[in-house]
Amino acid sequence: MSATDHDHTQMPQEDDVVPGKLVLGFMMGALLIASALLLWSWLTLWVREGHLRPSRQFPEALLGAPYTIAGVRQHTFDSYNESAELTRRQRRQLNSFGWVDREHGLVHIPVERAIDLLVERKP
Numbered sequence: 001m002s003a004t005d006h007d008h009t010q011m012p013q014e015d016d017v018v019p020g021k022l023v024l025g026f027m028m029g030a031l032l033i034a035s036a037l038l039l040w041s042w043l044t045l046w047v048r049e050g051h052l053r054p055s056r057q058f059p060e061a062l063l064g065a066p067y068t069i070a071g072v073r074q075h076t077f078d079s080y081n082e083s084a085e086l087t088r089r090q091r092r093q094l095n096s097f098g099w100v101d102r103e104h105g106l107v108h109i110p111v112e113r114a115i116d117l118l119v120e121r122k123p
Contacts, residue, residue: 094111095112096108096110097109097110
């Protein structure tokens, strides 16, 4: 054995113990501080609402969401089916005669009739 080699087998190791009371004390302190801050913020909000609205009545909560905001319809997907209405309009136009541009003499005709005309035109 050299001078730098040491025999550590005889050295006792302490148990890895975390003092439970100290950890519990820190947790209780953090919980107490968080509770105090929560109470303070709630009281601050309550006082501010009292200054802004002394009656403490909020009738606008009963109004519900507006239907349009800045020209955009606000609705749930189930309550309004725009795609079905659009499909119905497009099918009605595909199966009818009508003017596209009366000034330039441009019309639309039913798809089936347009197909028949194309077939007749082919040599």
